[in-house]
Amino acid sequence: MEDRQNSLRQRSRRAVQAELVELAQGLFVERGYESTTVDDIAAAAGMSKRTVFRYFATKEELVLGKYDLLSDELLRRLRERPLGEPLWTSLRRMFDGVVAYFADNAHASRAAAMERVVTSTPALHAAYLHRVSRMQAEVAALACARAKSADDVGPVAVVGAAFACLAAARAAQASTGRSIELLLDEAMDAVAGLRRERRAPQGHHER
Amino acid sequence: MEDRQNSLRQRSRRAVQAELVELAQGLFVERGYESTTVDDIAAAAGMSKRTVFRYFATKEELVLGKYDLLSDELLRRLRERPLGEPLWTSLRRMFDGVVAYFADNAHASRAAAMERVVTSTPALHAAYLHRVSRMQAEVAALACARAKSADDVGPVAVVGAAFACLAAARAAQASTGRSIELLLDEAMDAVAGLRRERRAPQGHHER
DNA sequence: GACTAAAATGTCACTCAATGACAGATGCGG
DNA sequence: CCGCATCTGTCATTGAGTGACATTTTAGTC
Secondary structure, three states, X not given: XXXXXXXXXXXXXXXXXXHHHHHHHHHHHHHOOOOOOHHHHHHHHOOOHHHHHHHOXXXXXXXXXXXXXXXXXXXXXXXXXXXXXXXXXXXXXXXXXXXXXXXXXXXXXXXHHHHXXXXXXXXXXXXXXHHHHHHHHXXXXXXXXXXXXXXXXXXXXXXXXXXXXXXHHHHHHHHHOOOHHHHHHHHHHHXXXXXXXXXXXXXXXXX | OOOOOOOHHHHHHXXXXXXXXXHXXXXXXXXXXXXXXXXXXXXXXXXXXXXXXXXXXXXXXXXXXXXXXXXXXXXXXXXXXXXXXOHHHHHHHHOHHHHHHHHOHHHHHHHHHHHHHHHHOHHHHHHHHHHHHHHHXXXXXXXXXXXXXXXXXXHHHHHHHHHXXXXXXXXXXXHHOOOHHHHHHHHHHHHHOOOOOOOOOOOOOOO
């Protein structure tokens, strides 16, 4: 039990994982997520189903596993922002990495097919949203800590709004092909530009 | 094939569905969602597993089925808002029904346990988010139609931000016990009160 | 290079959600 | 009372995921 990390075994494990992801996603894009069984994947990889499940706890992880890294990156970027900066600006800068990632066409075209599989497969899309939700919660916790407002809805809502802007921008990029950077700026400007009328004078309970 | 709707059969079907929901949710709260099998529910209801699946397509629907009605209500409320009203205000008013629902303590205490089950069960929470996401998309489509801006990110982002506020308010209500009405106003004011610094002068691609 | 302990793999059996097919029961309209 | 649609139970099957156990690989040591 010496090296612990990056032993030869660890590296080969990573290699097998990467290979499985590549292989599985190819099959998913080709024949669809639901109609590709884990047995199919295992057969294609020349291993037993049980072994596939030793590399990935669930079938979904073959698709969504990569998003686990994203969380750390977002938190790191947000932590790097100066304390005095408005939260909305910090959040926009936090997304710079993601934006650059999706702005890269070489990647975009490769991942686009997989994105389509995700959004068109209810179970997969649900799991995706769950991961985003967890990420969002972590970012919100950090934002609350920054604002020194422990249990305040404000930061949580603002972080949620920022993620909603990112989602809207990604969707618009997928459908219109416009630049995600511009779309995100547009979306975040639209939200930051909101003005609300005064609240209705008295209670308005209905139904 | 006369009445079609509300025939005796339809009503009895609804009754059985309601009974199953009640029964199942009781078991879920008591023993947890994952450790309650559909067989358990069927046995408790005195019917076969197969029959349960004739009333509910999936186990999740026993918990999340009610949210399907919510979508129509939101759309109806939004449609009732005057065209000249700012979108953010219309969205706040759109939530009035939901707010009233969750402000009712009699309901809140009954549903609170179930809410906890949902948020603490990954699979359920994911399915919940998926439904909310679909609802949000419908509302966004309506908002875009109102704004006469077909494929604009703005309305989509704003609607997403509004839903994020609702989610934040609900979460805060669950943890702090404060009034959801005030919390939602606070959250939506926080988002509407955002001001953003001018964008960074030139491109900022990294990584 | 042989030895040993750990890790990886395959096989088998199992649970549980979900679906299709078929047969029998139930209940409504005439 | 009969005929027909609907409801229901039973059985078989698929597919994800898990536990247990035996076997094979492989890394590190002498």
